[in-house]
Amino acid sequence: MSAHGTSPPAPQALSPTREAIAMFVRRRAAIAGLVLLALIVGVSLIGPVVYDADPFDIAAAPLTPPGTSEAWLGSDQQGRDVLTGLVYGGRATLAVGATAAGIAVLIGVTIGALAGFFGGIVDEMLMRVAEFFQVLPALLFAMVLATLFSPSLIVIALAIGVVSWPPTARLTRAEFLKLRELDFVAAERVIGASTGRILWKVILPNALPPLIVSATFAIGTAILFEASLSFLGLGDPNRMSWGLMIGSGRSYMLTCWWAVTFPGLMIFLTVLAISLIGDGLNDALNPKLRERR
């Protein structure tokens, strides 16, 4: 099996990394995404510390339109301030997104790595499991999970994670299938490295670039998923999140556009930022693109 087109593990690891960063920085859209995301995450993390309020408190008369002094962005049908909701709701939304993506990547990489590395019966069985999850309509399955256990942030994150790992698993498996045959892996085998070392220390670092890109996109998908679940009324009613705001304001959309528009906009901007970063990473980490420049 030939190794053309794939570089062996780099003796000085810094150089390609630096090259990737340089590549990423050159993409204006990616930088814009990064700045936007930093802003959103910053406000979500620092906002509640600086701005002390209860997002569930009755701040104004219900359905107050934006532009009044007691509710700059208006109030929802319960009299809750939309701006406070946006500042406080970001944490839950981002946390669910990140946790769910983390769960999906953890399950996906583990299963994909084992399947790709060992092949044979292990591969067959694990891939059948992955297929089982893939043929289930993901949103429906997540709804069932959220309904079975009363909806809390953890249950929702788990539900999303559990339904969205198969694509990661397939990607990881493909990478492992390809890499396990290469000479540098064979070399490790010859010097008697353990299976664990070969799996996690030798192959995984080389399979990382596409996985990082896919994990980035997974966060965006998970945030959208949380919003969908909340929209369908399966959000955690005790933790303010952008999805919950949209879900509870949904039936008031015709008269109270502000209660759904602003959290919707925040979700849109967050997912857009993550997608831009993902695109930038994809370009920066793709060796073929790098060589072309």
Added chain:
Amino acid sequence: MRAKCILAGALMLMASGAVAQEPKRGGTLVMGQSVPTSIFNNAIASGTGVMVPGAQLFASPLMHDENWNPKPYLAESWEISPDALSVTLHLRKDALFHDGKPITSEDVAFSILTIRDNHPFNTMLRPVDGVDTPDAHTAVIRLKSPHPAILYAMGPPLMPILPKHVYGDGKPIKQHPNNARDVVGSGPFKLVDVKPGDQFVLERFDKFFLPGKPYLDRIIVKTYPDSQTSILEFEAGRLHIQPFFNRVLELERAKGNAQLGVTNKGYEAVGGINWLLFNNKKKPFDDIRVRQAIAYAIDKNFIVKALHKGLSKAATGPIHSGFPQYSPDVSTYPYDLKKAEELLEAAGLKKGADGIRLKVTCDYYPGDEDGQKRLAEYMKPALKRVGIDVEVRAPADFAAWAKRMAEKDFDISMDAAFAWGDPVIGVNRTYLSSNIRPLVFTNNAQYANPKVDELLAAAEREPDTAKRKAIYVEFQKIVTADVPLYWLTELPYHTIYSKKVQNVPTTIWGTASPMMDVWLSE
């Protein structure tokens, strides 16, 4: 300016409606409902989805007007014996079932016993011992004890007269094949077509016993689970009337439409009230001070004015203000945070470092967004102000909530019930200690006060209207002082109708009584 124009237009329309127009025969009325109808036999089931069509398909012995007066319907006249232990009904002699067979006292006897033994409201006809049929058009109801509520239990939503030769054929009544289709009724309309879960069609019964009635040729009843769809259908002119409408925002929108009318008349006998249920057997809600404190911390004015936009009415106690037994002379808990905090302190619930003195969960009955879910969500900020942290437990579905209630697995919960014509039918069940049962819509507060049990037992059999009211006045006083639950609002039920619809039903039963006077103008 625009509002003025609409107002002027509405006044003109109202004025034109007020001029006694000659009712016009014919036409098809399209009616909306929010819950689908699965069976049409209201002898064995309750709920608006069966009671509204049931009252069209089956005639009942009596009807009631807007002032709670019983009126002749299938019974031309009736007498109550001096000892109040028997009720004699004199039936119309020309009444026919939809299959052309005559309606006789045998059918009335069969129907009353069927309802007594199968209807979910088990107190409604419990004292009925039997029904004698001295001749084909006389039925005598024998009672074990006086039962004044029977005058309302004989009304259209509660006492359908079924043909014995169809429903008494020996098949179990609850699974009878003619419950869901091929209904043979006795009322002004017959069932001609059913698309389960979607719509059904009622057609004028030409041999109905009241001459010239009904005016309509046809009623098409369509199911719109989503109130926004209903409003859009109204605005498009495809829907004429929808009763039991309780979504605040859509009602507001309908009120702003000059083509539509909105009324809350016709729900007096339904008597729906929603409340916050306390688990009286669970700490700390066994302490009356804690229950009182929570009552003081709830701002009913905010609920009615801000959350319900003035469309509901604050409830003062266990009986709906539209009922003859209602009394405003009760203990009230005006919004007072200071008093609430004092009571909680006195009950030994001290604030922790985080300002929280108590953590509770709050459930709610799913399906009524404005009356239940939003009020449960309101409890969170409201009770936080007195140091109670509320976690709203969203139920997955009705069954999940019902199970929590049945198993008493809750701290506080939103809840509601209808009274259906008489406190004996729909109010007593929530307060009688004998009705603490592992079942939803029973005494789930687990309230037990011997004095209340005694009063309710007496009210059940007191034939004198004034004395009976006095008993209920005392009952309301005691229960509001005990606050086993806290009454929030009367349910904001309204009928939305197109201005084309004339004689919109406004008796105490509203659309759950025969719509034989309704007609459509062009």
